[in-house]
Amino acid sequence: MSQVLRFTLPDGSVREIEVRYALNAGYAGRDTEQVQHHVDELAELGVPAPGRIPTLYPLSASLVSRPEVVQVAHGRTSGEAEWALVVGDGPDDLLLTVACDHTDRALEVHGVAWSKQTAPDALGDVAWPLASVEGELDAFTLKAWVRHGDGEQLIQDGTLAQLLPPSYWVKELGDLLRPGTVLLSGTIPMIAGVDQFADAWRVELTDPRGLTSRIEYAVEQLAAAWD
Template identity: 60%
Template sequence: MFPLRFEVAGEPVEVRVSTLLNAGYAGRGQDDVAAHVAELAELGVPAPTRTPCLYPVAPYLAMQVDEVPVQHGRTSGEAEWALVVAGPDERDVLLTVACDHTDRELEVHGVAWSKQAGPDVLGRRAWRLADVADRVDELTLTAWAGGERIQRGTLGELLTPQYWLGELRERGLLAEGTVLLSGTIPMDVGVDQFAGSWRVELGDPATGDTLACEYAVRRMPEPVA
């Protein structure tokens, strides 16, 4: 598997992903969780039996790419943050921006299956979690689909990085090479998520710094079968 490479405070950090996890239905408030369940229900996705959820994903699906090939027109991303465990120490835990690109046709048959049908696209820059931990709730998440803003919120709407570090520790997964995506915030009302491009930004209002990931969605040729 190709390693992920991040710029962290001007220095390169390389991580070989051994465990990739996608959190789901991870809003801190039940209203946000209910809103996301309703969004997915409109697409035919059955409600989970418990929240939050945690879906293991093939590690090779953690990518830093400019283009995502898809099989049909009903795929879309989601604005998320990602934890990246880059080493054994507390300061080796990185925070970056991510977009979970999901096959919505397959999702109606099983969320876990759909997570295997598209990549988790991560940014190429990251912050050390310890450097932003005192203001993590104020960090912003914004997404655009096809140039139209589709999501806007703060990390205060989602379960915290510390919560997920505790979950990883409890499950024996807090180890170098683990990457966890946060789950997403609600989408704006009336927007079209099935677009030809996606951009997600993770912003720090205290410094004005922004991490971004952006990619085009490319439709593959029809199968010959």
């Protein structure tokens, strides 16, 4: 089932996009050695390596949302700070916003694609027309914080220069970027020692002029299943 998301543009106008398709990129850092190191680390944890780097996971469009609360089945789920490309009326009508890919880490060891299907892709409130900012994307900052109880910690801190740019995916995906498609970029590294299994996530994408697109949601663990 498709849904409509509203984005505020830098000029204050509002754009509504009907989301019809969702794609999640993975292992999409520009530093190929760092990406391979990440693949090797995950393999040690039992997460299967992708057959292709970078890789792509098509998802149900129903997973794309702007939730205030993400409900999960257990305590081993977490978000990932990302950018998202939103296709409007066609391939030349592209918006950029912040995203958080919430993922089931326990299921991830059995299949990354499966884990992506169990929790939402949250999108931010502000979006930039890609054409207006494409020349300065590397200067955009991408940050995420986690909350445990009353305390908040920075868990991701980087720039879009660390990730493959939207232009790469526009070229590679071609006709897959149909109107209503949302593409998530893949994520930047997490800060070592910070507990990702948190009570809440906050993610921000900020342009060089200080305009910020934000996501913030709580994580609610559901009652155990009656197995």
